[in-house]
Amino acid sequence: xxxxxxxxxxILFSITELFQCSGKVxxxxxxxxxxxxxxxxxxxxxxxxxxxxxxxxxYYKLVSDIEITNSKHTINRIYGCLDGDNHTIVIKTxxxxxxxxxxSPYGQTSFGLIRGASNPTIKNITFDMDxxxxxxxxxxxxxxxxxxxxxxxxxxxxxxxxxxxxxxxxYKDNGYTTAYVGGLCxxxxxxRDGVAFKNCNFGMNVSCHTYGNVAGxxxxxxxxxxxTIQNYTxxxxxxxxxxxxxxxxxxxxxxxxxxxxxxxxxxxxSLSTAVNNVGSVFSGNITALRxxxxxGGKYGGI
Numbered sequence: 001x002x003x004x005x006x007x008x009x010x011i012l013f014s015i016t017e018l019f020q021c022s023g024k025v026x027x028x029x030x031x032x033x034x035x036x037x038x039x040x041x042x043x044x045x046x047x048x049x050x051x052x053x054x055x056x057x058x059y060y061k062l063v064s065d066i067e068i069t070n071s072k073h074t075i076n077r078i079y080g081c082l083d084g085d086n087h088t089i090v091i092k093t094x095x096x097x098x099x100x101x102x103x104s105p106y107g108q109t110s111f112g113l114i115r116g117a118s119n120p121t122i123k124n125i126t127f128d129m130d131x132x133x134x135x136x137x138x139x140x141x142x143x144x145x146x147x148x149x150x151x152x153x154x155x156x157x158x159x160x161x162x163x164x165x166x167x168x169x170x171y172k173d174n175g176y177t178t179a180y181v182g183g184l185c186x187x188x189x190x191x192r193d194g195v196a197f198k199n200c201n202f203g204m205n206v207s208c209h210t211y212g213n214v215a216g217x218x219x220x221x222x223x224x225x226x227x228t229i230q231n232y233t234x235x236x237x238x239x240x241x242x243x244x245x246x247x248x249x250x251x252x253x254x255x256x257x258x259x260x261x262x263x264x265x266x267x268x269x270s271l272s273t274a275v276n277n278v279g280s281v282f283s284g285n286i287t288a289l290r291x292x293x294x295x296g297g298k299y300g301g302i
Contacts, residue, residue: 027051031058036083040064042073045089049075054118062087062125068113069093077116084125089113091129091150091167109146110153110186119157119193126164127151127184129204133171145212146171146179147186147220150204155185155219157193165204165217165243178212178256180220180264183243188219188263194233197280202262203242205284212256213247216264216296217282224268234275236262236294241282248287259288260296268298 025047027037036059039045045066051058058080067090068074074094091113110116111133129150147153150169163184171181180186183204188195202217214220218241224234245259258265261282268274275294282293290297 081121112149112153149185152185173210181208182219196235207246214264239280257289258296263295
């Protein structure tokens with residue numbers, strides 16, 4: 001009698017392959033300054049979401065250019081340092097998945113590639129985009145203002161050094177909505193830590209066409225309410241503004257049209273102390289009823 005031995009093929013998976021099969025992306029690195037998380041793809045960029053810890057400042061580093069073409073690659077928030085290492089993030093979509101952003105701590109109306117960032121450090125990076133967004137991308141809350149940023153929905157303080165924005169970012173809405181649109185962020189919130197922009201080039205063309213229009217090369221709206229604390233700072237050092245800013249009401253007779261080379265509307269106690277400008281120059285064109293090379297005008301009460 002002949003005995004036949006049945007061989008069962010064995011398939012070996014690497015740890016990385018097992019994570020890929022399960023849909024989980026694991027970043028290389030430890031998230032420390034000495035060993036940052038390394039980002040080489042849109043999927044790895046989206047995995048930043050999984051490393052978020054409100055109590056721990058993380059470090060991330062791009063090791064190649066990446067392209068964002070899918071809504072699943074947008075992220076909710078970041079607390080840390082993103083070093084682009086002179087690479088570029090190309091943004092081709094800013095549509096969102098409602099379930100991912102439903103419980104955002106940054107409110108229901110702030111949207112961007114990264115919805116919110118608290119005291120981040122962003123450096124040595126270029127953001128290049130050609131995107132037009134509308135309320136249909138995720139919807140909005142009735143009677144609430146909208147903050148749309150090319151990169152961030154909302155930034156609270158932080159440091160930005162050697163950051164370049166370029167391309168085109170537009171928001172269009174035929175309804176009765178007030179929108180604040182910025183090339184870098186929709187809303188910039190200044191508190192005790194302050195914010196600094198150093199040697200940046202804000203070259204993105206930004207346009208806002210809706211009921212009430214406020215647009216800026218960096219931020220659509222900057223909340224800089226000093227109150228009794230006088231050490232809030234907004235440093236604009238050696239930056240260039242080369243993009244064009246355009247606001248246009250979509251309803252006849254509406255006069256809310258504000259455009260600023262760097263900041264659209266500012267909520268502040270004094271415009272003369274709102275921004276510490278050291279050698280920064282805006283050379284683009286502004287199409288707006290109220291406009292200025294640094295900021296469009298004082299605009300609060302929202």
